[in-house]
Amino acid sequence: xxxxxGVDIGSRGTKIALVxxxxxxxxxxxxxxxxxxxxxxENTLAAALAEIGADRSDVExxxxxxxxxxxxxxxxxxxxxxxxxxxxxxxIFPNTRCVxxxxxxxxxxxxxxxxxxxxEFKSNDKCAAGAGGFVExxxxxxxxxxxxVGTLSLAGxxxxxxxxxxxxxxxxxxxxxxxxxxxxxxxxxxxxxSLAERAAxxxxxxxxxxxxxxxxxxxxxxxxxxxxxxxxxxxxxxPEVPETVNALGAALLAKRRLxxxxx
Amino acid sequence: MAIQSTVSFEELIEECNDAIATIDFADAxxxxxxxxxxxxxxxxxxxTPVELFHAAGALxxxxxxxxxxxxxxxADSRFQSFIxxxxxxxxxxxxxxxxxxxxxFVFHSICDPARNLASVFARTMNTKQVEYIHFPQRIPSYExxxxxxxxxxxxxxxxxxxxxxxxxxxxxxxxxALYDAVRSAIGLLYDVRRNEPHKLxxxxxxxxxxxxxxxxxxxxxxxxxxxxxxxRARGGTPKDRARVVxxxxxxxxxxxxxIASIEQAGCYxxxxxxxxxxxxxxxxxxxxxNPLYDLADAYVHGSVDSSVKHDLGHSKALSLVQRxxxxxxxxxxxxxxxxxxxxxxxxxxxxxxxxxxxxPHVFLEFEEKMWLFDKIKTELETFVESxxxx
Numbered sequence: 059x060x061x062x063x064g065v066d067i068g069s070r071g072t073k074i075a076l077v078x079x080x081x082x083x084x085x086x087x088x089x090x091x092x093x094x095x096x097x098x099x100e101n102t103l104a105a106a107l108a109e110i111g112a113d114r115s116d117v118e119x120x121x122x123x124x125x126x127x128x129x130x131x132x133x134x135x136x137x138x139x140x141x142x143x144x145x146x147x148x149x150i151f152p153n154t155r156c157v158x159x160x161x162x163x164x165x166x167x168x169x170x171x172x173x174x175x176x177x178e179f180k181s182n183d184k185c186a187a188g189a190g191g192f193v194e195x196x197x198x199x200x201x202x203x204x205x206x207v208g209t210l211s212l213a214g215x216x217x218x219x220x221x222x223x224x225x226x227x228x229x230x231x232x233x234x235x236x237x238x239x240x241x242x243x244x245x246x247x248x249x250x251x252s253l254a255e256r257a258a259x260x261x262x263x264x265x266x267x268x269x270x271x272x273x274x275x276x277x278x279x280x281x282x283x284x285x286x287x288x289x290x291x292x293x294x295x296x297p298e299v300p301e302t303v304n305a306l307g308a309a310l311l312a313k314r315r316l317x318x319x320x321x
Numbered sequence: 322m323a324i325q326s327t328v329s330f331e332e333l334i335e336e337c338n339d340a341i342a343t344i345d346f347a348d349a350x351x352x353x354x355x356x357x358x359x360x361x362x363x364x365x366x367x368x369t370p371v372e373l374f375h376a377a378g379a380l381x382x383x384x385x386x387x388x389x390x391x392x393x394x395x396a397d398s399r400f401q402s403f404i405x406x407x408x409x410x411x412x413x414x415x416x417x418x419x420x421x422x423x424x425x426f427v428f429h430s431i432c433d434p435a436r437n438l439a440s441v442f443a444r445t446m447n448t449k450q451v452e453y454i455h456f457p458q459r460i461p462s463y464e465x466x467x468x469x470x471x472x473x474x475x476x477x478x479x480x481x482x483x484x485x486x487x488x489x490x491x492x493x494x495x496x497x498a499l500y501d502a503v504r505s506a507i508g509l510l511y512d513v514r515r516n517e518p519h520k521l522x523x524x525x526x527x528x529x530x531x532x533x534x535x536x537x538x539x540x541x542x543x544x545x546x547x548x549x550x551x552x553r554a555r556g557g558t559p560k561d562r563a564r565v566v567x568x569x570x571x572x573x574x575x576x577x578x579x580i581a582s583i584e585q586a587g588c589y590x591x592x593x594x595x596x597x598x599x600x601x602x603x604x605x606x607x608x609x610x611n612p613l614y615d616l617a618d619a620y621v622h623g624s625v626d627s628s629v630k631h632d633l634g635h636s637k638a639l640s641l642v643q644r645x646x647x648x649x650x651x652x653x654x655x656x657x658x659x660x661x662x663x664x665x666x667x668x669x670x671x672x673x674x675x676x677x678x679x680x681p682h683v684f685l686e687f688e689e690k691m692w693l694f695d696k697i698k699t700e701l702e703t704f705v706e707s708x709x710x711x
Contacts, residue, residue, distance in 0.1 A: 125695070140703040164696075176707040181696060 059084075059116040061107075062316070064309030065099055065133070066142065066302070067091060067126030070162035070190070071275065072098055074106045075305035079118075081149075081313060085110040086302045095129040121312035123304050125163070135315065137308050140166055140179050146307025147271040148174030151295045155267040158257050158286070158294075159304070160276035162190045165253075167260035169267065174307070178264040182256060189253075190276045195229055196249045200242050207246055211281020214247025221252075228252070247281055254285035261290070271295040273303040330551035333544060334525050337532040344387045344414060348535055350422040352380055357537065359484035360424035365411065365435060366572040367629050368598040369427055369454070370473055370616055375538060376488045376496040377480035382423070383534025383598075385574050386410035389690045391417070399441050400434070405660040406689040407573035408434045415446050424483045425450035427476070430458075431572065431629035432663050452479050460621055460632035469617035477613070493612035499538050501605045506545035507533075508600060511592065513552050515648055518564070518589035520555040524581050530599050531574075562589045563651045563708045566644060569668070571597040571627055573658035575687045582694045583654065586701035587709070591648045594627075601625060628663035637667060638674035645680055651708050653682040654701070658689070681708060 061084065066073040068091060076085040087106035092098055099122075107113055122133040123142040143159040148170060157168040166181040182189065197204050218235045220228050228249075235245050253276070261270070270292055276282050277300035287294050297303050328336075340348055349361050360379040364371060371381035386407035396412040414420050426449060428439035436453075443451040454476055457465035481488060507530055513521050529548050533541040567583065571594040583590055606619045624630065626637045626644075645653050653675055657664035668684060675682045683704040685697055 137706055138699050138703040140699065141706040176703055179700070179703060181700070 059112050060118045061112060061116045062309045062313050063103060063106075063117055063120045064142070064305035064307070064312065065103070065120060065122045065124075065130065066139065066305040066308065067095060067099070067122060067124040067129060068139075068161055068304075069125050069164075070194075071301060072102055072124075072126075073302045073305040074099075074102050075302050075309050076106055076110065076112070077306065077309040077313060079313070081310060083306060084112075086299060086305065088301060091126070095126050096131060099130045099132065119312050119316060121308045123308040135312055137311055139304050140168055140181070141176055141311065142304040142307035143273050144168045144170045144176045144179075144307065145174040145311050146303035146305075147273055147295075147297070148172075149306065149310050150297050150303065151269060151271050153269045154271045154295065156261055156264070156270045158261060158270065158272045160190055160253065160257060160272070160274045160282075162194070162275070165189050165257055165260060167257065167264050169264040180260045180263045182260060190274070192228060192253065193249055193276070193279070193282075196232055196246065199229060199232060200236070200245065202242065208279030208281045208283075210243050211246035211250045211279065212284060214241070214243035214245075214281070216244050217251050218244050218248035219251075220248045247285070250279065250281040250285040251289070253282060254289045257286060258289045266290065266292070268292060269295055271297070273297060273300050275301045328547070330548065330555075333548055333551070334528050337528040337544065340535050341528060341531045343535075344390050345419055346382060346422060346535065349380060349382050352537060353422065359486065360480075361422055362480065362483065363420060363423045363426040364598075365426070365428045365438070366407070366596075366598055367429070367431055367627060368601045368620070368624070369429070370476070370620075371538075372493065372496040372500050372612075372616060373473060373477045373488075374480050375499070376492040377477065378484040378486045379424070379480055380537055383531075383596075384411050384414075384426075385531070385534060385596075386689050387414055388574075388576060389692050399445070400437075403660055404434050405573050405658050407658070408438050410689060412438060412441060412445065415442060420446070420449075423449060425452065425479070427452050427454060429454045429629075430456055432661075435572075450479070450483060452476060456630070457621065458631055460630065461634045465621045466614065466618045469620060470611075470614045473613045473617055490610075490612050493616075494608065497606050497608075497612055497616060499542065503533060503538050503542050503545065504600050504602060505605070506542060506549060509549055510545065510552065511600070513549075514589075515591045517559070518562075518591055519557045519559045521552045522581075523584055523590040523593070524577060527577065527580055527595055530596050533599055534596070559589075561709070562587050563705045564589050564591045564649055565652050565654045566591060566641075566648055566650045567593040567595070567654045567656050568641060568671070569628075569655045569657035569661070569664045570595050570687075571629070571664070573661060573689055575656060575658075576689060576691060576694075579656075579687055579691070579694055579697065582698045583656075583701060586698055587705040588654070588701070590654075591650055592644065594625075597625065597627060601627075628667045636670075636674070638670040641671055642674050642678040642680055645675075651681070652704070653680060654704075655682055655684045657684075657686055659686050 062077045064075040072089045072091045074087045089102040119134050122136045127136040147154045147157040159166045168179040169177045358380040362374045362379045363384045364381050374381040387410040395416040396409040439453045565588045
């Protein structure tokens with residue numbers, strides 16, 4: 059078996075996608091990002107390979123992406139998470155023209171062409187207020203698990219307004235809402251609305267065009283998806299395993315590069 | 322021709338980097354203290370007719386702000402938060418005493434903040450001479466050259482009061498010839514970048530050119546000529562990189578780490594407008610017998626495109642497209658300082674022209690005080706990937 063490995067070293071999670079030479083996704087694995095990155099990638103890769111009955115000798119090429127893409131010395135190539143998200147989303151939903159990638163610490167909006175090539179992109183600034191890390195902080199303060207956030211948020215009928223552009227100040231706003239007796243559901247829906255608003259603003263800057271695909275772990279939160287759909291007034295594609303789209307995109311980009319080099 | 326110096330190219334670049342890294346202008350002060358020059362004149366970007374000051378016996382020193390080497394703690398009281406960094410950091414240098422050795426300063430009509438900076442400098446540094454060059458705003462007019470010649474005559478007289486010397490036409494011709502030789506050497510180094518970019522990194526070229534901001538032109542010319550010999554003798558083969566033209570950094574300078582990031586992201590910068598005033602002319606300056614007129618004529622009829630020079634009969638945007646094509650560029654990187662109005666106004670025109678010409682481009686903003694480059698580097702890498710993977 060000849061496998062191309064896409065490794066997405068994100069600020070919170072490390073994701074691995076195993077792709078064969080026909081471009082089929084053979085397996086994937088997720089792990090919490092923790093240094094040292096070399097051990098992290100080797101262990102996560104070993105787990106992913108073991109799940110499909112393969113071993114290290116089956117690995118033909120390793121491509122990295124994400125914020126830690128330069129940190130794994132065993133990589134053959136690397137690609138940015140923006141290119142990887144674009145290519146991965148286009149591979150899953152071929153009619154995708156806009157991709158929103160909401161990661162733990164940053165968000166990106168990408169306008170792509172039919173082949174998954176990036177035409178224009180914008181990313182948020184360093185602040186986590188527009189990214190998944192903000193939801194984690196909110197969940198921690200509200201003492202609920204991250205898995206429950208999406209469902210609880212969907213039940214929010216009178217979402218609160220969270221206007222701060224800084225995650226720390228936004229957390230203070232949440233504390234104020236709690237002290238005023240707002241329900242957890244309405245606060246969480248306010249958090250998702252705030253994130254969706256920022257994502258939509260990024261998307262507008264690159265030009266909104268259907269179809270739109272949301273990737274990254276935040277796509278698992280139904281409240282976030284609903285907030286985005288309402289904000290954009292357009293349907294949004296959600297991949298089956300949204301966390302692994304960038305790793306998949308990186309692997310498919312590497313596959314195409316290898317094919318071109320061989321041609 | 323064999324290289325006479327025992328100094329290696331790396332040592333040459335290190336010397337340049339050391340000189341441009343300091344914000345106390347110690348070398349210029351030493352040059353003055355040793356009696357090589359009668360006065361130090363600080364020249365704000367973009368372009369200054371430095372030949373006038375050199376002929377008058379002064380050393381023109383380029384002011385390019387302070388990068389990320391100082392905290393702005395005084396200049397904020399004079400300028401608002403939406404003003405570009407170079408304005409405030411240059412004023413901060415003056416307010417903390419780093420420009421005390423200077424005898425005069427020159428500003429220009431490049432933008433509103435620069436114009437205001439001249440006035441603030443005059444009040445803040447009230448023991449120093451501050452002058453302001455009004456460049457012609459109607460370039461196509463015949464009177465533009467005549468007007469600018471008169472303006473240069475006024476500025477020359479001012480410089481002579483600082484140095485206590487009188488200047489002959491022959492003095493001016495010598496200075497013009499010297500700076501022409503400097504510009505020519507810089508042009509040849511840029512030719513290397515265009516034709517064999519693997520032989521000279523953008524950062525090396527930048528250091529070599531910027532050295533002229535703080536060094537006497539005679540010394541700068543020697544360094545450039547040595548560098549040219551070294552670079553031409555260098556080997557290596559070009560890598561699979563995107564050839565890009567970088568525009569928008571003609572005044573405030575990007576941090577050097579950011580310049581390095583452009584190449585690390587997979588680009589060859591085959592042309593740029595960093596330190597544009599150092600290579601402001603498209604050719605040599607003519608000698609018609611009136612050096613002040615010749616210098617003025619070169620500004621009006623023989624200078625490069627710039628966001629701070631207005632010629633309504635000429636499209637800078639279309640020229641940028643042509644320039645990119647002439648340099649066989651794959652793309653254009655528009656790299657502007659935050660709050661730089663001339664660059665941001667021009668970007669609107671550039672964007673339209675580049676899109677119509679199907680020339681890919683990316684727009685990025687910087688501040689001279691920035692020290693984290695991850696985001697901008699990722700954006701550049703993505704842009705390069707979109708070029709190379711297509």
